[in-house]
Amino acid sequence: MKTSIxxxxxxxxxxxxxxxxxxQWSLGELSDSEAEDGFLVSAFVLEQYEDYLxxxxxxxxxxxEGRIEAFLLAYESESIDPSELTNTLLRCNLVESFILIxxxxxxxxSSNTKGCAASLYDYIHQQQPDKSNLAAVVLEPLNKRSIKFHxxxxxxxxxxxxxxxxxxGQIRLRGIWYRPPKNNQEHCPALRFQSTVESKVPLDTLNTRQEIASSLYTHEDNLNWTKLGLLVTFMxxxxxxxxxxxxxxxxxLGVVGIFTGIMVIIIGHVIIELFKKKIDSGLNYLQQHKMSVKKLDVLIQAQYPNCPSILNGNKEISGQSATAKGMKWIPLICRVGWWGMTLALIGRLFNLF
Structure with a gap:
């Protein structure tokens, strides 16, 4: 029997x-796996809902059956508060007035929620059949459930x-989805400033750029291991x-031996510091290339939801790898070890102990 809503x-x-x-849907309260089922970025308190009411x-x-299973909060574009920066940008960019979800x-x-959200959208469509409905969906992290539902x-x-x-403090890319007015299903809202938004990029272009970013990541990773290998060889x-x-x-040792020992100490410290800077720089580039792959993955998923994800929302994959984190410690270990060897060598050169 169909549930009465x-x-x-x-x-x-x-x-x-x-x-x-x-x-229940607040992003800050959800684990990574739970967030894949959808989330809310705007975490309101009771006083804010009273103000919206x-x-x-x-x-x-x-x-x-007498229990609230879903809710919808929306208002006219003219009612957008200037403090709502995302929505203000959207209002300024659209030529027409609209209803903001x-x-x-x-x-x-809950087993009684099926159809509730869709019914709420149908209800607001009936109330204002001549206006477009617009909704901003977070793309970083990608809110797949919200995209598919809309x-x-x-x-x-x-x-x-x-x-x-x-x-x-986080900057999160938003995708803007619109539903045309009930009385004009062919309508598409006009934008004032095309340059302020990102138009849909062809899938082959996104895939090509992602392949380039992946190649740069692999190249940088190989370079880092080469640098590390050279550091170990020098050590x-x-x-x-x-x-x-x-x-x-x-x-x-004599004078020549003492001079040679001093040069070995200096060269050792210079080599370690240079390799530390080169490895740190390489790891930074490595992380930037990985972030580029991640952002392109988000764009592909947002524009083409049926296209398989490379990172698949996995925080461990999209973050810094354990080997990259460990790579940072090797130059530091070399530095500490060489300082110990430096003190021992100075003691031998100058017969201090």
Missing amino acids: NIRQATKDDLTEVLAIAN ANAEYFYVAEV KQICVRRD ERCGFYKLCDITPPADKD FALATAFNHLMGKSSEE
Whole structure:
């Protein structure tokens, strides 16, 4: 039997339930695996929902068997507060007025939520059949569930926009999806400033750029291992010279031996510092190339959701590898070890102990 969904205007008594549902999808409260099922970036408190209740034109809840299972918060583009930087950029870029979908979500782990979110969208479409609905979906990290849901509900990709940093200091690329007015299904909102958004890039272009970024990553990784191998080779050579000098008495060393020992000490420290800088620089480039692969992967997934993901949202893969982290410590170990050998060699050269 089909579940009966009752949609009505939200009231103050509903806000505690609304807040509880929203908190279930808060990005800050979800693990990486849970975030793959969708999330909310805007984490509101009860007072903010009370403010929206008083000022937002469209604040609806969907009830099943008397319990709130989903809610939708939206308002007219003219009601966008200037402090909402992402939405203000969107309002300034669109020629027409529109309805902004601020939040829509359903209760997690409930068997009665099927169809609730779609019903809320249908309801707002009926209320304002002559206006487009616009929704901003976070692309970094990629909110796949939200993208697929909006496309099922008749939304189309309009553009990408890079807003200022969110409240937590993170800059997150947004994809803007629109649903044309109920009375004009062929309509597409016009943009004032095409340069402020990223148009859809052909898949073959994105794939080519991703291949280049992957090749640069591999090349940089090989260079880093080559640098590390050369450092180890130099350290063996320095250790051999150290062992040779330590095996001689002060009389056997003489002036030439002391001069040679001092040069070995200086050359050792210079080599270690140079290789440390080169390896640190290489690791930074390596991470930048990996981030480029990740960003291109996000763009491909956002524009072509059916295209397989390379990184597949895996935080361990997209972050810094354990070998790269360990590579940073090898020059430091060499530095500490060479300082110990330096002190021992100085003691031998000048017969201090």
